[in-house]
Amino acid sequence: MSQETVVYLINLLIGVILAGVMSQYWRLESSGQSLHLWIVAAWTLTAADLLFVARSMLPPDAVPRMLPTITVTCGHALLLLAAQRSAGRTLQTRWIGGVVAVHFLLLLALRSMPALREWRAVSNSIIWGSLSVAAALVLWNSGPRLRELMRLPALVMALQGVFHASRSLLATHAAVDANAGQFAAVQVLGDVEVSLFMVALFVGVLVAYLRQSNADLRTALDNVHQLSSMLPLCAWCKNVRDDDGYWRRIEEYLSEHQVNVTHGMCESCAAQHFGGSPAV
Structure with a gap:
């Protein structure tokens, strides 16, 4: 089993655990559609890890190379929609879906031009980083209460945007110089980042909803205490x-x-x- 496959399996295991925990919390707490979108995004990114594992273990072309990549893009698009839903904004499904469609067409174009194959990592980082930064800005520009609750998820997505900006620069340098070793290092960095990103993001989201539930419970207890006192x-x-x-x-x-x-x-x-x- 290759090192790449091991990394993908670790990412898959982490994704299943996090998505499962969030799904169980949502089922028990009935936290509404806002958390529902975060859970769908978590399972989508986990499905992308599963496709990466299958691509590395199955014969060549058994899993189309671009399928896991576009699944990651769909996961990031869902994260942006989840941020908009949490912030109480209108879901911009049309232009977010347009970003996914543009990335799909771009991957098709690069696939048809083998000489530009190394530029796929650049395009991936630009798309994923842009979606992450957009989600972070949505949370930061929300109301003070939500901004406080979602501070950690917003920070994680902003840092991921910075990471992808750096990764795109490194990938561009590797593509220009045709440096296969540097390109492989860029790929490894991206694979390792997936685990860190999913743990930090979805644990942060879960903590935010737990804090929200705790605040609601405290409010309810305060109301009961006030009503139980003399009026x-x-x-x-x-x-x-x-x-x-x-x-x-x-x-x-x-x-x-x-x-x-x-x-x-x-x-x-x-x-x-x-x-x-x-x-x-």
């Missing part, structure tokens, strides 16, 4: 004095603290106003 209630109109000192209807006060209010009529009021028992 200043007017003895005549039954209005409640809130924390700011304003008297408000008790229905409004309870609704703001996430308590659903319904109305009914007790037996005494029914007898006084209607001369009978309240309707059920």
Whole structure:
């Protein structure tokens, strides 16, 4: 088994573990469509690792060379969509899909020109790095609360953009000089980076959602504590004095603290106003 295959297998194992953990958390917590897109991206990148493993172990051309590469591009496109969904933005599926289509056509063109084969690494780094930086900017330009929660994932994607910028420069130098040894080193760097990127990114995303769940739980506990304490209630109109000192209807006060209010009529009021028992 070659060293390249071993690296791909390690990346595959890491991807399966991370995507599985995130899927289990999503199933138990019902965190909504925002985390759902992150999970789809994780499984897509894991599928790309599986294709890389198959390509390195199966006979030549059993797995088209460009298939794992374009799958990675789809994974990065899904990461950008996940960032947009987390930030509450409209999903830019049309132009993101256009980027994937352009990369696919570019890979086809380079495949038909063997003399330019080394430039595939350059194009890959430019596309993947651009998508990562775009996702980082989306998270950084979101609201203060989300920016704080998603600081680590945004930083990871920004660093990956820097990595791919450096990798594209190295790959360009290797392609211009026709240096096979340097090109192989660039390829190894890219393979190792995959593991670091997936661990840092998806662990950061999971931690962000755990922090969000913890914050929601604390808010709910604070509300329960506030409701369980004594409320200043007017003895005549039954209005409640809130924390700011304003008297408000008790229905409004309870609704703001996430308590659903319904109305009914007790037996005494029914007898006084209607001369009978309240309707059920």
